[in-house]
Amino acid sequence: MSSHSPAPAIGLRFESVSKRFGTFTALRGLTLEISPGEFVALLGHNGAGKTTLLRIASQLMHPSSGAVTFVSQNGTVSPDQARRLVGLVAHSTLLYDDFSAVENLKLFARLYSLDHAEERVAQALESCGLGWRATSPVRTFSRGMRQRLALARALLHSPGLLLLDEPAAGLDRQGLAWLGTTLARLRGDGCTVIMSTHARNESLELATRAVNLSGGRIDRDSGSGGDPRPLLSSLREEA
């Protein structure tokens, strides 16, 4: 996405995290430790708690109980420091439809106080294949183009922790190939990735760990440093 050096990878520690929405409990005392540099595939049926977990990890949502701690190779990272190091691709694009692609990226480059912002924005647009539509309003983009731009926005500040909520949604074959290449590069750079997806996503081959959620709890976990392939195969068969 960009030639700028990636931020130091950060990991996460969820300790007995619960999240309630009125009478509905989305997460039930979840405990999970994700080391810096891990590529975690977060799986589970609809309503299993994947999106809630990612929103808590991004600090957009506070847990009802329990604690979330950000960690790096050098120790604990404060929530304020972590904010600068987190990138999120959510269900929505988080983009302004009335702004062009370049205006959207420039706005976020300014908010993240990025050096060489113009250069980074141009690189990001070229990398996601939208350079030719840089000045077109986002509202004129197809779903797949918006998704590419959403990922470009999330990667603009070279995050050390990337949270992806169904990133393949709306992407065509070419888009999926681009997503796979981008994720492979991020894994090579040592960026921590947590990707919520379904069991048949091709990008799962990149995962170094698989975690399956069910009813707001961890149902199965291939473990840190373990082989995620048996669990992924088993989940594919169940799907």
Add this chain to the structure above:
Amino acid sequence: MTTPHAAWILLTKELRLELRTRELLNATIVFSLIVVVLFSFAFDPTAAEARRYGPGLLWIAFLFAGSLMLNPSFAREQANDTLDALRLAPVPPFALVLGKMLANFLFLAIAECVLVPVFSILYNVSLAGIVWRLIVVLFLGDAGLVITGTVFSAVSAHARMRELLLPLLLLPILAPLLIAAVEATASLFADPPALDRTWLSVLAGFDVVFLTASWILCDYLLEE
């Protein structure tokens, strides 16, 4: 990043977005002009009556204009959850609210630049000699209106019936501000005109209290 710098970035974003869509200004100016023009036909006031009822009418028009403008302020961030993108950025939460407040203040001021001269002509109220003092009253009154309005726009943005909820929350809170603004404007329209420092102090006090409260509570305002 400092709060003023982040607020400036967000203010320029709001202005650019408004220039692109012209959603807020067009509706606000047209609606408030209709109010002022309709009242002038309904009452056909003499100069003395205009001085008596004008301040109330003027602030009702500003209130309606403000309500129209403030409702979409946070609601239009809902379209693609863009407020989430702003909350993810490493900027102080108060900067998000302050950027919106400054933009709303500017939009309301632009609407008033159109509305006040029209009011002056239709109601035969001479503004000669009181323009600068009127600007002081409008500045303090508008500040109170947009500070509270922006805060409640953030509160009501997630609600299902936000169009109804905002006026319900806002109008009772604004009562002291509106009374002070109307009284301060009335003393300017009186013969001889005077700048009532008591009502100005009430306006300034209201602004300071609500701006401080929004600064303290901004984390909770923006939370889901």
